[in-house]
Amino acid sequence: MSDKDILEILGEKVALGESATVTFEVAKLHTRNTLDVPIIIERSKKPGPTVLMTAGIHGDEINGVEIVRQIIAKGINKPKKGTIICVPVINVFGFLNMDRLFPDGRDLNRVFPGGAKGSLASRVAHFVMKEIVPHADFIIDFHTGGADRFNAAQIRITKDNPVLSELAHVFGAPFIYYSKNRNKSFRNSCYKLGVPMLLFEGGKSFNIHSNITNTGVNGAKRILNHLDMLNSKFKASKPKTKATIISDSKWLRAKYSGMFKATVAINTYVEKNEVLGNITDPYGSFNHFVKAPNAGYIFNVNESPIIYQGDAVFHITTAVKND
16 A cells, blocks of 8 residues: 555544544643544545645634534535545634634634644644645635624635636635735645635624525535545535626725614625615614615625624625626
8 A cells, every 4th residue: 555545644544445533632721631623534445636624713603613514414525536634623722612712812814834832823723734734635714704794605715816716616605705815824824835725704703504504515515526526425506696706895884883783685786875774873863874885795794783983894895797
């Protein structure tokens, strides 16, 4: 058996046709209990690509975790050929504490590629980049809108990348959003290693939304089918509509503090000056209508009932194309 037939993570060797769950010990708690991150590995007997699916980089982004959970629970992660590695919760600390950040106050997605002797978050990032990513030929990383800001289901890629563009269309989310790689992010670190990644965004924190999770699971199936890795017991449905490509956009921010209610649904195309929602006070003496500054799609809505002046309330497209 050649070295290529063996996948080794944390000293555990997994051959073609085998399955394994490898645990990475993040840290020991004050009680001496260990906190582990499970890594679920499924390998076909037939060689092929290795796809890595990750979620929970931010501990409060439950939708992404649920997508990867469903992929595992339904057996979608058992490939016809090649290997599928699933890490449903990378930031297990944040997941347990229902917190976006690590206990050291760091955002895991701002410390990549990390370091073996750095902060706790930095050490986890280092482990991911050294032990898992080198095995991957392709990555799907599942995320969710922060706080109460509900993101329309979307794939984020860099502009002018034909490989990612093709895969983004295969995934079949309603929107493809051109966004630059952030410095010290997981996506940027993978880009530097030459490992292509689709970043999925959908829903909001502390929430499981069935339409969002269905989009994520169906998108993953389409990608696996495209790579000829989808198990024959599953079918990959075609997207209901072609993706709208967002090449530019802007946030609308609240001019006033108060009680907020959006009156426009996510994914909606609006005209200039169309009313999107209103800001009121508790005393019935104030009512401000938030209007669209231009025609475009609303692909993020703040669902918080209380907002402050300057808060982002809507994300609207300013330049799109239908491909």
